[in-house]
Amino acid sequence: MGIDETLAAEADGLELFACASSGINHLPVELLRERGVTVTNAAGIHAPGIAEQAVGNILAFSRRLHEGWKQKQNREWRHYQASELTGCTVTVVGLGSIGTAVTRRLAGFGVDTIGVRYTPSKGGPTDEVIGFDETEFHSALAETDYLVIACPLTDETRGLVGKEELVTLPPEAVVVNTARGAIIDTDALLWAIRDGCLRGAALDVTDPEPLPEDHPLWSFGNVLITPHMGGHTTYHWPRLADILAENVKRLGEDDTDRPLRNQVLPTA
Numbered sequence: 001m002g003i004d005e006t007l008a009a010e011a012d013g014l015e016l017f018a019c020a021s022s023g024i025n026h027l028p029v030e031l032l033r034e035r036g037v038t039v040t041n042a043a044g045i046h047a048p049g050i051a052e053q054a055v056g057n058i059l060a061f062s063r064r065l066h067e068g069w070k071q072k073q074n075r076e077w078r079h080y081q082a083s084e085l086t087g088c089t090v091t092v093v094g095l096g097s098i099g100t101a102v103t104r105r106l107a108g109f110g111v112d113t114i115g116v117r118y119t120p121s122k123g124g125p126t127d128e129v130i131g132f133d134e135t136e137f138h139s140a141l142a143e144t145d146y147l148v149i150a151c152p153l154t155d156e157t158r159g160l161v162g163k164e165e166l167v168t169l170p171p172e173a174v175v176v177n178t179a180r181g182a183i184i185d186t187d188a189l190l191w192a193i194r195d196g197c198l199r200g201a202a203l204d205v206t207d208p209e210p211l212p213e214d215h216p217l218w219s220f221g222n223v224l225i226t227p228h229m230g231g232h233t234t235y236h237w238p239r240l241a242d243i244l245a246e247n248v249k250r251l252g253e254d255d256t257d258r259p260l261r262n263q264v265l266p267t268a
Contacts, residue, residue, distance in 0.1 A: 005031050016040065016251060016260070018244050022152075024264055032265060039265035040247055044097040045239035046231025050150075050178045050204070051101035053230040057202035058085065058106075058146050061174045066200075066224060086110040091144040093160070094151025095124040098178060102148055114140045116151075132156060141168040146176060153180035163188040172199045178230055181207030186217075193220050204230040 003017060005028040014037050017027070022043045032039055060066055063082045071078060090106055091114040092099045103113055103125040115126030116137060123129055130136045141147065147169060151157050161175070162185040169175075175198060177184055186207045192198045200222035208215075209228060217223055247260040 003027060008032060008035070008037075016247060018042075018240075018247065020240060022046070029265065037265070038260060038263060040243065040260055040262040041264050042240050042243065043262055045236060045243070047097040047101040048235065049233040050098050050230040051105050053204060053226070054102050054148055054150070054176050054178050054202075055105045057176050057224060058090070058148075058174070060224065061146075061200055061202070062088075066221065070221060088112070088145040089114065089143050090146045090148060091116065091140050092126060092148045092150055093157075093183075094149070094179065095122075095126070095129070096150070096152075099148070099150035100125050102150060102178075114144070116140065118156075132160075138165070138168050141165055142170070144169055144173055146174050149175070149177040149179045149183050151179055151183065153182055157183050159183070159185050161185065161188075163191060166192040166197055169198065171197055174199050175201040177201070177203050177205055179205060181205040181209050190216055193217075193223060198222075200224070204228055 003011075008014070008028050008031050014035070017032060017037055017039045019027070019039065019041045022041050024039055024041055027039065029039075062085050064080060067080055071080075085106075087110065089112045092102055093116040095103075095115045095117045099115065099117075103115065106113060113126035113128070115124040115129045116132065117124060117129060118132065120129045120131045128140075130140055147161070149161065151160075160183050166175075166188055175184065175189070181203070184207070189198075189201060193201065200220075202224040203217070204226045205228050206215075206217065206225070211217060211225065217225065243261050247262075250258060250260055
């Protein structure tokens with residue numbers, strides 16, 4: 001839900017606009033800034049659900065559960081060889097709330113983790129943290145078994161994973177996109193799946209989105225697709241309500257210089 005410029009201009013008493021999403025690019029940011037409206041976002045409320053879904057998709061490929069589901073539909077009792085996560089390398093692109101939640105949930109599986117973030121000097125919960133330097137990133141991809149995309153869509157990350165990156169991944173690697181579809185080049189992903197350059201992909205987001213019903217991605221048994229719902233759980237709205245309730249309380253306090261929770265405008 002957003003607010004257009006006309007409505008914002010007429011809202012003389014507006015002090016706080018609380019977004020139900022992480023991004024605020026759908027808002028008239030400059031107008032709200034000029035009017036002194038504080039804007040907060042919902043960053044973090046989706047992380048637990050998205051992280052659980054990402055780990056679930058990794059486990060599905062590790063244990064080849066999608067093969068079992070297919071055989072069940074055909075009523076086939078036929079043994080197949082599964083694998084284990086132990087000893088695998090999981091590279092997580094983006095170490096914000098979602099990437100951190102993914103990494104923490106992987107801690108008990110005996111995996112090695114590599115985190116990719118804009119400022120690697122900040123560190124993170126992964127065994128190793130690198131930046132977006134092409135050489136460094138490709139070196140990490142070359143040893144990656146599961147690539148989890150959990151970063152924002154920016155000018156730098158748009159098309160971050162293209163044909164060159166997909167070729168750099170080992171042929172048994174799996175790509176899990178929890179972020180935005182445009183971070184992965186869809187044509188390159190189709191090529192990699194068709195040519196057997198990847199073991200598979202799990203996509204909660206796509207480009208385009210919604211994915212048209214005649215899109216070829218639907219036809220691959222090793223591509224798991226969900227309709228951008230990883231963060232929408234029964235805990236979504238209660239978490240958002242907690243942020244809003246706390247911020248309304250802070251607005252009534254005397255210490256008006258204290259930034260609100262999840263405040264993004266003005267810069268805290």
